[in-house]
Amino acid sequence: MKYREGEVRIPSGCAIAAVISKEGKRMTAEAIVNAMKPMHDRSNGLGGGFAGYGIYPEYRDLYAFHLFFDCRATRKEVEAFLKEGFEVVKGEIIPTRKIPEITDEPIIWRYFVTPLRSVLADLQLDEKEFVARTVMKINTEVRGAYVFSSGKNMGTFKAVGFPEDVGVFYRLDEYEGYSWTAHGRYPTNTPGWWGGAHPFTLLDYSVVHNGEISSYDANRRFIEMFGYKCTLKTDTEVITYILDYLIRTQGLTLTEAANVIAAPFWSTIGAKTDEYEKEKLTYLRTVFPSLLVTGPFSIVLGFDGGLMALNDRLKLRSMVVGEKDDRVFIASEEAAIRVMEPDAENIFAPAGGEPVIVKVKEGAY
Amino acid sequence: MTIDAREMGYKEINEALRGGEKEYTVAGCLGQRFIGAEMGGLDLTIEGVPGNALGAYLNGAKITVRGNAQDAVGDTMNDGVITVHGNVGDAAGYAMRGGVIFVKGDAGYRAGIHMKAYRDKVPVIVIGGKAGSFLGEYQAGGVIVVLGLTDNDRRIVGNFPCTGMHGGMMILRSDCADIALPDQVTAKAADADDLENIRGYVAEYCAEFGADEANVMDAPFTVITPNTGNPYKRLYVAN
DSSP states (O other): OOOOTTSOOOOOOEEEEEEEETTOOOEETHHHHHHTSTTGGGOOSSOEEEEEESOOGGGTTSEEEEEEESSHHHHHHHHHHHHHHEEEEEEEEOOOOOOTTSOSOOEEEEEEEEEOHHHHHHHTOOHHHHHHHHHHHHHHHSTTEEEEEOOBSEEEEEESSOHHHHHHHTTGGGOEESEEEEEEEOOSSSOOOGGGSSOEEETTEEEEEEEOOSOHHHHHHHHGGGTOOOOSOOHHHHHHHHHIIIIIISOOOHHHHHHHHTOOOHHHHHTOOOHHHHHHHHHHHHHOGGGOOOSOEEEEEEETTEEEEEEOTTOOSOOEEEEETTEEEEESSHHHHHHHOTTOEEEEOOOTTOOEEEEOOTTOO | OEEEOTTOOHHHHHHHHTSSOSEEEEEEEESOOSTTTTOOSOEEEEEEEOOSSTTTTOEEEEEEESSOOOSSTTTTOOEEEEEESSOBOSSTTTTOOSSEEEESSOBOTTTTTTOOOBTTBOOEEEESSOBOSSTTTTOEEEEEEEOOOSOSSSOSBOSSTTTTOOEEEEEESSOOTTOOOOTTEEEEEOOHHHHHHHHHHHHHHHHHHTOOHHHHHSSOOEEEEESSSOTTTTSSSOO
16 A cells, blocks of 8 residues: 555754845746756655745736646536635646656646635635635645635646656746745655645745654644644645744744744854844744744745745754845755856855845746 | 766765876765775875765775865875865864875864874864864874965864863964964974974965965964873873
8 A cells, every 4th residue: 555644753964945026027946946956965865845936926816736646526516616716717737747757647627716705704704814725724624626826917836756857847937036945855853745745835825844843733723723633744845834824824034934933042042132132033933933943954934925945043054045136045955056046156154043034026927 | 087976976986096096186076975985005096075974984095186175075085185275074084193284265163073093194284264163172193284374264163172181282373362272282383493393284285276475384383282181181091
C-alpha cells in the first residue's frame, strides 16, 4: 500500500529561493527554476515546488484553487461541493509536460472562483474566512482531494521530484509573476507526497521552509483551537497557519508576527534600550507563547504584494539576501542568487529572528 | 592549471584537482561543495562562489577564494591556509583542528564552533570584519581573532559569544563594553604579550588584504579565555 502524507512520520534539509521585483515587473519562472540547480544536493527528489504571484492577472479578483484529485469521482464530488458556495468562473486541467523525471501524478485541476454573496451573508463570514474554511473542509473531509493553492492572482505548483524538474513539469516558463518562491525538499518527517511538497499555502500566504521545527505539536495544539486543521504532520503546514492567524485574523504586522514566531530570548529583550520595543516584545511573547517556533527554520513567506524572509532565532539554517536594481533575491545559498543575477549586490545574511520584508511598490501589482 | 567548473559537479572538480599539478585555478565555481576536501600540497585559487564545506578536512593545501564563501569553510580542517577575499557564511572553521583561516570581511553565525587544539596543532581564525552570534560556541581550543574592520554600526560580535567555550582563546579588537559574556569565561584587556601572540597573524592579514597594520593594532583588544581548566568539574561526576 502506498503511504499517504500524514499517516507516517519519519524523523530527519531543504533548499529555498525567492525573487521579487519591487517595481512589480513580471518575470517568468525561468530564473527561479535555474536557481535551484546549484542547490540540487540539498533535496532528495521527494518534493519540489514554486509559488508565483501576479501570474493570473486576467482573473485577479477570483480565488484560484489548485487541487490534486485521486480520481474523477472525487473531482466531481468536489466540484459539486464548490458550486454550493462559489460561483465557479472557470475550471480546467493545469497544463503539464510529460517528463520521465516526474511520475505518478494525481489529477491536477484549477478553479477560478468567487464566493456567493448570499452564502457569505447567510454565514455572516467575510470572504477570506469563508475561503479558508472551505479549504480546511475539503482537505480534512474529502478523501482523495487536496487544495494546495487558494489565493488571488497567485498560484502554487508542487510535485514529488527535484524542483528543477517540477518547474519543467508545470510549464512554469509560460507564467509571469512579480515574485516567485521555490523549494527543494528533503523530507524528514513524512514520506513525501505531492500535497506535502512546499510551498504550503492558505489564501495568498505561501511558505517555503528549510528546517525541522521542534515546537510542532505545541504549535499545532494551539492553532487547531482556531479552526485550522493540520492534516499532514509537517511543520511547514503549521507555520503557514500560524502566519495566517497572526497576520490575517489577529491583524499583526509582518514584523510583529516574526517577533512572535522567532521571539528574541528574554535576555535579549531585557538588554533592549528602547523601552517601547522592549514592552512590545514582552507583550508579544506573553500573549502568544504557544506560537513561538523553536528548532531550525529558514522560511520565505509569500503574500499579495511582497515577501518576508525569516530565520529561527538561533539561526540554525542558512539564508542569504542580495539585490540588483528593483529585484531582491533570497536563497539558502549565495550560489543560487548568483544564478539569478551574477552581479547581485549587497549580499548579506540576516541575523536569526530578523525579518527581511520586501514589498512591491503600491499599485504596481 | 585552470579548471572550468561551470558544468562540473564537486566530485569531478576534486578529481581534476588530483591531477598532479601544484597550482590550480577553479574558475566559474557556483555552489559546488567540498572543494579541496582533505587535500595537501596544493595551491588552489577559486573564482566564483564555492559551495558549503570548502576545504573540509583540509590537510595542508592553500586555498584562496576571490569572493565570498558559503557555510562551513574549513570544516574539520587539519592543516593548511584558507584565505577568503569576502565574507563567509555560518560555522566557518567548524571543529577545526589545525591550520589558519583568514576572512577579509564578516563571518556568519557560529564561527569557530567546536575548534580544538592538541599540542602543536593550534588552529587560528582571523575575521577582519564582524562576527555573527555564537562566536566560538563550544570552543575547546585554538585562537579566534576578530578585527571588526567593517564600517557599520553593528557590534563586533552578535549575541551569545563563547557559549559553552571551555578551551582556547578569543581576541576581539574592541573594549567589549557592549558585549555580554557567559559566566564561564573571563575577559581582560590584552597586554603586550597577548598582542605579540597575534601580531604575526594580523600582519599576514594586512599584507594579504591591504590593511594598515599599525592602524589595526592601535586599538583596544580584549582577550577572552575560559576561567578554569575544567569548567565542568563535578557537573556530572567527580573528575
